[in-house]
Amino acid sequence: MLPAEIVESILDFLDLRDKPTLLSCSLVSRIWVQSSQQHLFRTTTISLHRLRRILVESPHLAPYIRTLEIINDGFSFLPVTSHSGPSPAPLPHLNLSLHTLSLANIVWNQVSEILQQLFLALLRQPTLTTIHLKSCQFPPSFHFFPAAPSLKRLTINPVDF
Amino acid sequence: MVLLVTSDNEQFQTEKDIVERSVLIKNMLEDVGESDQPIPLPNVSSSVLKKVTQPSTGPTEIDVRGRYLSTASTTVESPSRPPILEQSQDETRKRTTDISEWDQKFITVDQEMLFEIILAANYLDIKSLLCRRWLQDGSQHDQGARPPEEIRKLFNIVNDFTPEEEAQIKKENEWAEDR
Numbered sequence: 001m002l003p004a005e006i007v008e009s010i011l012d013f014l015d016l017r018d019k020p021t022l023l024s025c026s027l028v029s030r031i032w033v034q035s036s037q038q039h040l041f042r043t044t045t046i047s048l049h050r051l052r053r054i055l056v057e058s059p060h061l062a063p064y065i066r067t068l069e070i071i072n073d074g075f076s077f078l079p080v081t082s083h084s085g086p087s088p089a090p091l092p093h094l095n096l097s098l099h100t101l102s103l104a105n106i107v108w109n110q111v112s113e114i115l116q117q118l119f120l121a122l123l124r125q126p127t128l129t130t131i132h133l134k135s136c137q138f139p140p141s142f143h144f145f146p147a148a149p150s151l152k153r154l155t156i157n158p159v160d161f
Numbered sequence: 162m163v164l165l166v167t168s169d170n171e172q173f174q175t176e177k178d179i180v181e182r183s184v185l186i187k188n189m190l191e192d193v194g195e196s197d198q199p200i201p202l203p204n205v206s207s208s209v210l211k212k213v214t215q216p217s218t219g220p221t222e223i224d225v226r227g228r229y230l231s232t233a234s235t236t237v238e239s240p241s242r243p244p245i246l247e248q249s250q251d252e253t254r255k256r257t258t259d260i261s262e263w264d265q266k267f268i269t270v271d272q273e274m275l276f277e278i279i280l281a282a283n284y285l286d287i288k289s290l291l292c293r294r295w296l297q298d299g300s301q302h303d304q305g306a307r308p309p310e311e312i313r314k315l316f317n318i319v320n321d322f323t324p325e326e327e328a329q330i331k332k333e334n335e336w337a338e339d340r
Contacts, residue, residue: 006283
């Protein structure tokens with residue numbers, strides 16, 4: 001059987017955009033799944049709603065995410081808590097290696113409170129140095145630099161405050 | 162020319178530009194400078210060295226015996242995937258051209274040799290041999306991914322997932338495809 005480090009070496013030569021090959025490799029065996037998912041989730045495009053599900057249901061994936069693009073799937077605007085449904089599972093301690101966060105088409109005041117908390121937790125990650133905002137709306141009182149203590153680069157394209 | 166000595170004590174006179182595909186050997190040559198001293202490769206057998214230093218027009222690439230009957234012709238035989246019968250002439254031409262250009266660079270090996278080559282490529286640090294070709298399905302003209310069961314067969318891997326684990330990974334992978 002090939003040692004894990006050699007599997008890792010072979011996967012290192014894959015183009016990270018070659019998701020079909022990485023998806024296939026992840027289903028080969030336990031040795032292969034970790035290396036494959038590290039590559040698969042390195043750059044992740046997802047809604048806040050689904051990101052929360054990943055962090056709650058599969059927290060082992062969290063450290064793999066280096067670049068995160070948050071998109072608006074509509075669900076993030078719905079309140080997660082409801083009077084009739086069960087309370088959402090608490091967010092575990094975040095163990096991310098996130099360095100770049102991009103947001104597109106997010107209207108802060110319409111994001112449910114629980115997902116706002118998730119977003120603020122992402123900003124607090126000590127590894128996060130770059131944020132890109134595109135077509136987002138934040139209240140004037142929202143200040144990214146105090147909220148993201150390691151932030152070095154913030155790009156804005158067009159954002160309403 | 163560079164003199165290499167393999168683990169079974171065989172000596173190889175090899176052109177410098179070929180052995181310098183190996184980052185390990187390239188670094189060794191830079192360290193010792195011009196010298197007639199042989200370079201020992203205690204982790205590489207002569208049969209493997211012959212494969213990994215085989216001169217070719219491009220990087221030496223290898224496929225596993227049985228997947229293709231590789232010749233200089235444009236015929237490709239895939240045991241598991243019969244040729245696509247309903248193709249336009251253009252599609253057929255594109256497919257055969259792609260494959261023949263690519264196929265001529267191949268040599269065929271059995272599974273034991275495949276393992277030895279990969280281990281040697283890792284030791285010698287030959288990036289072109291640790292390429293994604295192992296994971297791609299060359300029977301398709303666009304060289305899509307090999308299915309997991311084929312990768313297992315290729316590398317003699319046992320599926321050690323429980324059905325629940327496999328279902329969980331598939332669910333997680335859907336998140337990776339999310340847009």
